[in-house]
Amino acid sequence: MPDRSALPRSVLPGFLVAVLIGAATACRSPFPSGEPAAPAPASADAQWHHDWAEGAVFYEVFVRSFQDSDGDGIGDLRGLTERLDFLNDGDPATGGDLGVDALWLMPIFQSPSYHGYDVVYYERIEPDYGTGDDFDRLLAEAHRRGIRVIVDLVVNHTSVRHPWFDQACCSPGSPYRSWYVWRPDDPGWTQPWGGGRPTWHRRGDEYYYGIFWSGMPDLNWRNRAVREEMYRIAAFWLDRGVDGFRLDATRHLVANGPGELQSDQPETHLYLKELASRVRGPHPEAILVGENWADSRTIATYYGSTGRVRGGDELPMSFDFPLAEAILRAVETGEAAPVADTLREVAELYPPGALDAPFLTNHDQERIATRLAGDPRALRLAASILLTLPGAPFLYYGEEIGLPNGPGRDDEQKRTPMPWDGSEPGRGFTAAADPWFPFAPAGSEVTVAAQVDDPASLLACYRDLIGLRHASAALAKGRLEAVATADPELLVYLRTAPSETVLVAHNLGLRDLSVRLALELGAPVVALRAPPGAGLARAAGGAVLGLPARSTAVWRLSP
Numbered sequence: 001m002p003d004r005s006a007l008p009r010s011v012l013p014g015f016l017v018a019v020l021i022g023a024a025t026a027c028r029s030p031f032p033s034g035e036p037a038a039p040a041p042a043s044a045d046a047q048w049h050h051d052w053a054e055g056a057v058f059y060e061v062f063v064r065s066f067q068d069s070d071g072d073g074i075g076d077l078r079g080l081t082e083r084l085d086f087l088n089d090g091d092p093a094t095g096g097d098l099g100v101d102a103l104w105l106m107p108i109f110q111s112p113s114y115h116g117y118d119v120v121y122y123e124r125i126e127p128d129y130g131t132g133d134d135f136d137r138l139l140a141e142a143h144r145r146g147i148r149v150i151v152d153l154v155v156n157h158t159s160v161r162h163p164w165f166d167q168a169c170c171s172p173g174s175p176y177r178s179w180y181v182w183r184p185d186d187p188g189w190t191q192p193w194g195g196g197r198p199t200w201h202r203r204g205d206e207y208y209y210g211i212f213w214s215g216m217p218d219l220n221w222r223n224r225a226v227r228e229e230m231y232r233i234a235a236f237w238l239d240r241g242v243d244g245f246r247l248d249a250t251r252h253l254v255a256n257g258p259g260e261l262q263s264d265q266p267e268t269h270l271y272l273k274e275l276a277s278r279v280r281g282p283h284p285e286a287i288l289v290g291e292n293w294a295d296s297r298t299i300a301t302y303y304g305s306t307g308r309v310r311g312g313d314e315l316p317m318s319f320d321f322p323l324a325e326a327i328l329r330a331v332e333t334g335e336a337a338p339v340a341d342t343l344r345e346v347a348e349l350y351p352p353g354a355l356d357a358p359f360l361t362n363h364d365q366e367r368i369a370t371r372l373a374g375d376p377r378a379l380r381l382a383a384s385i386l387l388t389l390p391g392a393p394f395l396y397y398g399e400e401i402g403l404p405n406g407p408g409r410d411d412e413q414k415r416t417p418m419p420w421d422g423s424e425p426g427r428g429f430t431a432a433a434d435p436w437f438p439f440a441p442a443g444s445e446v447t448v449a450a451q452v453d454d455p456a457s458l459l460a461c462y463r464d465l466i467g468l469r470h471a472s473a474a475l476a477k478g479r480l481e482a483v484a485t486a487d488p489e490l491l492v493y494l495r496t497a498p499s500e501t502v503l504v505a506h507n508l509g510l511r512d513l514s515v516r517l518a519l520e521l522g523a524p525v526v527a528l529r530a531p532p533g534a535g536l537a538r539a540a541g542g543a544v545l546g547l548p549a550r551s552t553a554v555w556r557l558s559p
């Protein structure tokens with residue numbers, strides 16, 4: 001990894017240079033820290049207009065591992081552009097593409113790390129990934145196919161090598177000192193998620209706060225200048241054409257003490273509302289997705305009020321970490337209760353009209369193919385649950401072909417290069433002899449090429465489910481209503497839109513089931529997706545559902 005600590009002066013944005021000059025003459029920060037937030041009154045009541053995100057299927061891409069275009073072994077934006085037709089070719093008449101509606105690009109801004117979560121320049125594309133022109137072309141080509149693109153925006157912290165931090169730590173009297181969080185002593189706070197690692201790091205005579213590690217100093221969100229700069233950066237990318245942001249580590253913007261006081265603080269909610277209002281005014285079609293890795297009750301608070309602003313006046317979407325774990329546990333144990341219970345919690349705790357963001361795993365978690373030991377029926381069940389739920393489901397690249405982790409527990413092993421085909425040594429990912437990181441060991445069937453024309457493949461299962469979701473207003477946007485059953489292995493729910501109701505049934509267990517449901521069937525039912533042996537029929541006092549072991553069926557109940 002090249003050393004980018006010695007950044008030339010020219011990387012400083014003009015705004016920043018002006019501030020530095022101003023500070024040099026006035027000898028005083030033009031931005032007093034600790035000033036209370038003042039949400040922009042002009043846009044506080046503006047509404048979101050991101051209907052496109054409701055029911056959409058998102059696909060999380062780690063650019064470094066998706067497709068290399070120039071043979072240096074590193075995935076890049078041109079490579080991703082070349083692969084767009086696999087993700088969605090924009091033509092509903094063709095059936096070979098996955099059909100996703102939107103991409104989430106993990107960090108693409110300039111960073112000294114392989115993952116990019118420590119940014120040194122928020123307005124420049126990481127050189128490993130290409131140029132600004134490459135990014136503009138990716139956006140244009142994605143939009144031409146009807147694919148939206150959201151990008152990771154790391155708002156909680158910067159790289160320790162960011163010029164702001166360089167000024168903050170090393171230029172006495174710099175206004176950037178108060179862009180970070182300092183104190184004269186180490187109070188001994190550790191990371192709130194356990195493990196005992198420190199969060200205060202010595203630099204000179206003082207300590208700065210960095211909740212993740214010393215290389216990522218937390219920004220001081222109490223400082224209005226920091227907030228204004230983040231809003232300006234958000235506007236810069238939205239004006240350029242991105243469709244929204246995945247916001248990293250949003251629970252931790254403000255810390256008021258150790259332990260519980262390092263997450264979910266009132267000021268954090270205040271500033272996220274401010275951020276949302278500043279985005280929503282000029283860009284109501286944008287989406288914001290928060291990483292609030294917490295329980296359902298806590299996640300629910302990040303939507304804010306859905307009464308005043310449809311979808312919420314804070315973050316209009318948050319990843320549903322409890323539901324992800326519940327789906328995996330349900331598939332592992334063969335019992336429906338974890339999912340049913342979590343869906344009930346969501347219904348009870350989330351504000352009305354909140355848009356959920358379910359997923360199975362992401363780049364911070366063990367891949368599902370590893371967790372489920374590559375069991376094809378289990379992987380299909382998990383995909384079938386995910387893609388029949390309300391909200392905007394997120395896939396993690398490689399999940400659709402059953403890509404497992406690499407060996408070992410390092411994060412890189414969750415983010416290995418995409419095996420497109422069986423050609424050695426680059427497997428369609430790169431023309432280089434060595435990719436930036438080794439491929440995860442997997443069977444020859446775990447490639448796109450091996451599955452794309454096989455209707456029985458996991459990839460085909462994902463493609464079919466996404467197609468079904470697009471073809472059904474109820475699956476895409478309908479509300480969910482649980483259907484009680486006496487069998488603990490059965491997960492059944494209705495999805496209802498004004499024009500359509502569908503019944504979704506998953507048999508998580510190892511036995512074929514035939515059970516009675518308290519369900520009045522009116523018009524004839526139409527099987528939208530049903531394995532051999534599945535059936536739904538009217539019976540005295542209700543309906544009888546038959547479903548083979550480890551399978552999913554979907555029926556349309558009314559036209």
Ligand code: CA
Pocket residue numbers: 068069070071072073074075076128
């Ligand atoms: Ca490359």
